[in-house]
Amino acid sequence: MRRNRSMDVLVEEIAIANNIRKEFPSLRGDEIYLDSGATSLKPRKVIEAVRRYEEEFPANVHRSAYPWAEKATDEYENARKNVAKLLNSKKEEIVFTKNCTEAINLAAFILSKYVNRGDRIIVSILEHHANFLPWMRLCNRKGAEFTVVDVDEEGFLDMDDFQRKLTKNTKIVAITMASNVVGTVPPIKDIVKLAKDKGAFVVLDGAQYVPHHRVNVGSLGADFIAFSGHKLFGPSGTGVLWGRKDILDEGEPLLLGGSMIKEVYIDGFEMADPPTRYETGTPNIGGIIGLGAAVEFVESIGYDFIERYEKKLVRYLYDSLKSVEGVEVYGPPPEHRTSLVAFNIRGVHPHDVAWYLGLEGIMVRSGGHCAHPLHRRLSIPFNQSVRASLSVFNTPEDIDRLIDALYKVKRSFKV
Ligand SMILES: Cc1ncc(COP(=O)(O)O)c(C=O)c1O
Structure with missing residues (x-):
């Protein structure tokens, strides 16, 4: 088995990861799942929590008084x-x-009443479309300026460009905490401080960050943080919007109907207090209960281990990919990124690479990753890439198998 010299993962850490792997019933054989950035696998504890709800007390919430x-x-x-x-x-x-x-769209809806003609909303070119399009639409509707901060060729956020664009008419800064393509982790604390000094609201997209790094909303100072529960070992159909209490108190929900009201009259209504105000209709009850179990799963492993281990793993992934001739790796060095790496094999379409890897039992994502402007900005061939994204159950051996399979792809395509 090939071992890159930069491999500094400890044997004990690999043993822990292998034990964690056993918690995932979908990993029955020797599958290599490198697509946790799209959605995470679900540990037994989460599946069990959903099963218990559906089988043992499958009633609606916040409505009835019987025991279920x-x-x-x-x-x-x-x-x-x-x-x-x-x-x-x-x-x-x-x-x-x-x-x-949905969480980001809700944040945009809540903040929309503060945005007026001539105001500015800043996003970055790193954004997933989910943190791009809602702000673009809000600007179009309000006659505000949609302003995009650039990156350099390595995928680092251009902080000079940010500071230049952060004018006093900036109402909202909406920035990713970690890019889902190049993995860049921007200097979030600095961004929040600079934006706050200008009186702007700050919305953070934590979809690729929260599953891998601890977030303390109090010390961060942002107004909203959105993330996917389903990327945090939670069931599909789960997401979270954390919002500052005083802003939530003043906001309106995206949807009107059941649950979000205190009282309805024939000529008006009173809204319930947050967070119920924002959870209109019957929610994904089993999914959310499963998300509660997913959080316990994360806490049982601990962010300390997750961060320390995945940092080494992503370095190994990055260095291993870099060592393959003809492989282009996008984004900054591993110390500046979260747990994923996007790449291409020169001359082979990324869908072909991903399809071939699939035949080898290796699951990666290929495509534009809902980040078309970023692919275009970095002149990535086909405007698409292959992405290997890690979780705490992956091991260096998974990465070795990926690299072996990439050599096979190269041989098959004669590149
Ligand atoms: C950075 C980032 N933001 C937002 C999203 C959207 O997440 P969801 O699919 O849960 O809506 C993703 C999903 O891949 C993402 O990577």
């Missing part, structure tokens, strides 16, 4: 407590959504 309904409501609200603890926030500040996209 009370149990369902308790477990649902427990999930909120777990997420709040994870982020060191108040539980009233945690709004459950169906994914990160």
Whole structure:
């Protein structure tokens, strides 16, 4: 087995990762899952929590007084407590959504009333479309300026460009905490401070960050943080919007109907307090209860281990890919990125690479990764790339198998 010289993962750490791997029933054989950036696999504990809800107390929440309904409501609200603890926030500040996209759209809707003609909203070219298009539309509707901060050729956010564009008419700064393509982790604390000095709201897209790094919303100073529960070992159809209590108190929900009201009259209505105000209709109850279990799963491993281990793993992935002739790797060096690497084999379409790897039991994502402007900005061939994204159950051996398979692809395509 090939071992790159930069491999500094400890044997004990690999043993822990292998034990964690056993918690995932979908990993039955020798599958190599390198697509946790798209959605994470679900550990047994999460699947069990969803099963328990659906089989043992499958009632609606916040409505009825019989024991199943009370149990369902308790477990649902427990999930909120777990997420709040994870982020060191108040539980009233945690709004459950169906994914990160909905969470960002909700933040944009809540903030829309503060945006006027001539104001500016800043995003970056690193953004996933989920943190790009809602702000573009808001600007188009309000006659505000949609302003995009550039990156350099390595995928680092251009902080001079940010500071130049951060004018006093800037109302909102919406920035990713980690790019889903080049993995860049921008200097979020600096960005928040600079934006706040100008009086702007700050919305952070934590979809690729929260599953890998601890976030303390109190010390971060942002106004909203959105992320996907389903990328954090939670069930599909789960997402979270953390929002500052005073802003949530003043905001309106995206959807009107059941649950979000205190009282309805024939000529008006009173809204419920947050977070219920923002969770209109029957939520994804089993999914959210599963997300509560997912948070316990993360806490049981601990962010300390996740960060330390994945940092070494992503370095190994990056160095291993770099060592293959004809492979182009995009983005900054591993010490500046989260747990993923996008690349191409020169002369081979990324879908062909991903399809071939799939035949070898290796699951990666290929395509534009919902980040078309970034692919274009970095002149990435085909405007698409292959992305290997890691989780705490992956091992250096998974990466060795990926690299071996890439050599096979090269041989097959004679490149
Ligand atoms: C950085 C980033 N933001 C937002 C999203 C959207 O997440 P979701 O699919 O949960 O809406 C993704 C998904 O890949 C992402 O990587």
